[in-house]
Structure formats: structure tokens, C-alpha cells
Amino acid sequence: MLRASAVALLVPSLALAGAPLEPRLQTLDTPQLLTAYGELEDRRPGFGGGIGLMAGGTLPLLIGALVWSATWTSTTNGVTTTTRGRDSPASWLFLGVGSALMTAGITWLVINIVRRVNTDEQLEAMRDELDRRERQAVAAVPGPELLALLAAPVERATGGLVVKVNAAGARVAAGERVYTCDARGLVTLDGLEPGPIALAISAPGFAPADEAASVVAGRRTQVDVSLKPEGQSATLTGVVRSASTGEPVPAQLEVVETNARAQVDGQGVFRVDVPGGKYTVVISAPGYLKQTKQLTVKPSDRAIFNVVLHPL
Numbered sequence: 679m680l681r682a683s684a685v686a687l688l689v690p691s692l693a694l695a696g697a698p699l700e701p702r703l704q705t706l707d708t709p710q711l712l713t714a715y716g717e718l719e720d721r722r723p724g725f726g727g728g729i730g731l732m733a734g735g736t737l738p739l740l741i742g743a744l745v746w747s748a749t750w751t752s753t754t755n756g757v758t759t760t761t762r763g764r765d766s767p768a769s770w771l772f773l774g775v776g777s778a779l780m781t782a783g784i785t786w787l788v789i790n791i792v793r794r795v796n797t798d799e800q801l802e803a804m805r806d807e808l809d810r811r812e813r814q815a816v817a818a819v820p821g822p823e824l825l826a827l828l829a830a831p832v833e834r835a836t837g838g839l840v841v842k843v844n845a846a847g848a849r850v851a852a853g854e855r856v857y858t859c860d861a862r863g864l865v866t867l868d869g870l871e872p873g874p875i876a877l878a879i880s881a882p883g884f885a886p887a888d889e890a891a892s893v894v895a896g897r898r899t900q901v902d903v904s905l906k907p908e909g910q911s912a913t914l915t916g917v918v919r920s921a922s923t924g925e926p927v928p929a930q931l932e933v934v935e936t937n938a939r940a941q942v943d944g945q946g947v948f949r950v951d952v953p954g955g956k957y958t959v960v961i962s963a964p965g966y967l968k969q970t971k972q973l974t975v976k977p978s979d980r981a982i983f984n985v986v987l988h989p990l
Contacts, residue, residue, distance in 0.1 A: 699800060703807045709926070709945045712917045715804045716984040722801075723793040728786035735779030742772030805980055808915070827866055828898050837893035838868040843903045845881035846949045847940040850903075852877055861943045866898065879903050882938045883911025883951040911951040912975035914983070918946050918961060921988045929963035929987065953977065961985050 703711065746769040751760050763769050827840045841850050841859070848859040852867055852875055859865040859881075872895040880886040884905035891901045918929045926946025932939050933950055935957050940950045942963075950959075954977035962968045966987040975981045 699803050700807070703804060707945065708808075708811060708947050709917045711804060711807060712915065712947065712982060713984060715801065715808075715982050716916070718797065718800060718804075719982070722797050723790040725787060725790055725794075728783045728790060731779050731783030731786060733783075735776040735783060737776070738772045739776030739780065742769050742774075742776055745769035745772060808980070823862075824864070824900070827864070828900060830866075830898065832868060832896055832898055834896040836869050837872050837895050838866060838870060838898040839875075839877075839891055839893065839901050840898050841865050841867065841877065841879075841901045841903060843879055843881065843905060845884055845905050845951060847938065847951070848879055848881035848884075848903075848905065850877055850879050858939060858941065860941065861947060861949055868898075877901070877903075879905060881905055881951060882933070882936050883953055912954050912977060912979040912981065913949060913951055914957075914959065914973065914975070914981050915947070915949045916982055916984045918942050918948060918963070918985045918987060920966070921986045927963045927966060927987050929961050929966070929985070932960045932962075934958040934960060954979065961987065963987055965990055 706714065745763045745766060748763040749760060750763075751758055753759075824840065824842070830838075832838045839852075841857075841864070843850070843859050843863040843865075846859060846861045846863055848863060848865075850857045850859065850865055850867065852870065855867070857865045857867055870893045872893050875891050875893050877889040877891055878886065879889060887903060887905055889901060889903050892899065914931075914933070918927045919925065920927050926944065927942065929942045929948075930939060931942070931948050931950060933952055935955070936952055938950055938952060940948050942948045952975065954975055956972070956974045959971045959973060960968060961971070966989055969985060969987060971983060971985075973981055973983070
């Protein structure tokens with residue numbers, strides 16, 4: 679299976695063996711990478727088992743220590759006998775059980791600390807790879823795709839614009855119409871009257887900007903917009919799939935508190951930038967049950983969550 683192979687690529691033993699992780703990450707497409715991140719995060723080792731074993735060993739050790747240090751006397755037929763706790767099998771039994779549990783707990787903790795560090799390194803490498811891809815997607819002009827958009831036929835009486843913004847999901851307002859950029863920061867505006875036009879561009883986490891453009895009859899014109907960050911924003915990203923088929927779902931995400939919306943791309947990937955804070959995210963698609971998630975993110979955080987939608 680695709681998901682299993684993606685996660686198997688990142689098992690801790692391979693990373694500990696010194697095999698470079700970055701080249702393997704680059705062989706995964708973005709949906710695989712996001713899926714592997716979510717599943718690896720779910721398998722992130724915890725410390726509860728080790729702490730529980732150590733806690734369970736504390737009481738037997740205390741009882742064993744008390745018995746071991748105690749002495750008691752007994753009189754039988756006028757003969758008084760003094761017994762030391764250290765000579766009692768019970769003291770050694772309690773000490774043995776407590777020591778075994780404590781040793782098992784410490785061993786568990788040490789192993790899981792090593793695994794936790796290794797897992798965190800892998801997760802960090804995956805976040806770095808996602809950041810690298812996003813920088814490339816924003817900085818690099820998608821040549822053939824952009825050229826195809828610019829060369830698309832337009833009615834002679836009207837013109838169009840191809841707007842490229844350095845923020846996925848940015849909103850471009852032209853008069854009363856509002857358009858939303860895709861995950862690459864691209865959006866096309868068609869059916870515009872020839873002549874000058876004012877654009878208002880906004881995106882969560884960025885300062886809004888105004889851009890003047892000129893519409894030419896019978897063709898599309900490229901407009902590049904670079905928004906300036908407004909403080910440090912957090913990123914919400916992940917993959918939306920169908921519970922019945924496992925295939926990407928053309929869903930829409932809405933961040934209730936900011937009214938930010940993002941459309942899932944053809945691979946099921948979404949990305950929304952928001953300021954740090956608490957948010958309610960609604961994921962919906964035709965023919966599927968709506969899902970709502972509560973998230974808390976800090977500035978510059980990346981919250982990766984994968985969504986499985988169930989058919990109606």
C-alpha cells in the first residue's frame with residue numbers, strides 16, 4: 679500500500695543506521711509526505727509505560743526496605759528469639775520485585791528516549807522538506823503551466839489576468855468579484871473589461887496590498903504580487919481522502935475565525951496560513967459528511983493533520 683510504504687521508508691532503525699533521510703524524503707510526493715508525517719507522529723514514543731513500571735516498583739522497594747531494616751522478637755517456651763528482617767525471604771522478595779520493575783522502567787525510558795529523539799529528528803526533516811517545497815512553489819514560476827494559462831483563449835471583447843501571489847489561498851478582489859488563489863498562489867481572472875483595473879489582495883498572516891493592472895482585450899496578462907508577512911503566521915496543512923476509496927477528495931476548508939478558505943488541490947493537499955491562535959476548521963465536500971476540527975497553533979508553527987471524509 680502507498681501509505682504503508684511511505685511510513686516504512688522512515689522506520690527508526692534505518693535512520694539510526696546512518697542512511698541519509700533527505701534523499702528518501704525527496705522521492706515522496708507531497709500527499710505521501712504528509713501522510714507519512716501524520717502516521718509517524720501517531721507512532722511517536724511516549725514515556726507512560728516506563729514511568730508506570732517505575733511507579734509500580736516503588737511500593738515493593740519501600741516495603742522491602744522497611745522489612746529488611748526491621749527486627750522483631752518472639753518467645754516460645756520461655757526462649758526469646760530475635761529475627762532480623764534482612765534474614766527474612768519476604769524482604770528479599772519485595773526488594774527483588776521492586777528492583778526488577780524499577781530496572782524495567784528505566785530500560786523502557788532509555789530506549790524510548792532514544793526512539794523519541796530519532797522520531798523527532800525525522801519529523802523535523804519532514805517539516806524542512808515541506809518548507810523547501812513551499813519555498814520552491816512560491817519562488818519558482820511554473821513555466822509550462824503559467825504559459826498555458828497565459829495562452830488560453832479569451833473572448834476578444836474582454837481580457838483576463840493571471841495573478842501570482844506569494845501566498846497559497848490568497849484572495850484577489852477585482853471590483854465586486856473575489857477570486858481565490860490555488861495552492862501555488864495562482865488564479866485567473868477572465869471576462870474583465872479592457873483598461874486599468876485595481877486589485878485588492880489579502881491573505882491570512884500577510885498585510886493586504888493593492889495592485890494596479892491593465893487588462894488587454896483578447897488576451898491574458900500576468901500580474902505578480904508579493905505580500906509582506908504580518909508578523910509570523912502558522913501553517914495548517916494536510917491531506918483529505920475518502921474513507922471508502924482512499925482517493926483525494928475535492929474538499930474545501932474554512933477557518934471560521936478568520937473566514938479564510940482553501941480548496942484542496944488535485945492530490946488532496948491543502949494549506950492555509952493563519953496567525954497564531956485557536957481556530958475551528960471546517961472541512962466539507964459534496965457527498966461527504968462535514969468534519970470540524972479544533973486547533974491551537976503558535977506563530978511559525980506547522981500543524982499537519984490528515985482528514986478522512988466519510989460518504990453520506
